Amino acid sequence: MIIPNSKFLISRRKQLELTQRDVAWRVSELGLKLNDNHYSRIERGLDDYVNIKLETAFGIARALEADITECFEVKFENDVKEFSLSPEQKRKLKAGSKQTVKAGLGQYLKEYRNSKGIPARVVADAIEVHPSYIFQVEKGNASFEVMQKVAKHYGFSLEDINPSVSAPSK
Structure with a gap:
């Protein structure tokens, strides 16, 4: 799962003096579909927007001129400690x-x-x-x-x- 770091997304957007609409527009300029309503929900970390597409996450990070690891956290739902041998x-x-x-x-x-x-x-x-x-x-x-x-x-x-x-x- 790709989980947004809401605090970072909000602070970075404000630091760059961008609106949510500005961020969504920058992401769409990269050829990705994202409107300001969807970005708002991602930024707030609403439950239905915690598992977003990797390309969208990269687009948001790029729009915020930040590293993806600062903007998002990746968690594996079925994390395996050790793989068994085939x-x-x-x-x-x-x-x-x-x-x-x-x-x-x-x-x-x-x-x-x-x-x-x-x-x-x-x-x-x-x-x-x-x-x-x-x-x-x-x-x-x-x-x-x-x-x-x-x-x-x-x-x-x-x-x-x-x-x-x-x-x-x-």
Whole structure:
């Protein structure tokens, strides 16, 4: 809900020496529909005018040459403290899942390659894949077999990185 800060709206309008009609006219000049009667009701914070359109709120703030946060307060009727995970997020974050392990291995391989200054093309040529595939490996979007080949090229195995990976599996 967008709730008017009545005290601020009134004091700012008076400070600028504007009438309610002047404010409504300025808002309408911005291409928004607002007459002085509606503005009067918004300014007074009447119950039927507490949830106004966002564009109208911006128009009023602009007409009063003020920041929208000074003129209005936003309140969520159904405020949620914490969102629950979607089924897709739960699947991806499942502890010990194959994709999570692959992502961790890929990240390690990427960090190792970058720390040694090895170009992706050199690794790709060594294990006979396209250079762009090395980046997929480093994102965890490759088979364990290919990841093992990259690790072997670097002089270690996937087991050295993560003991839970006992052998390349599909």
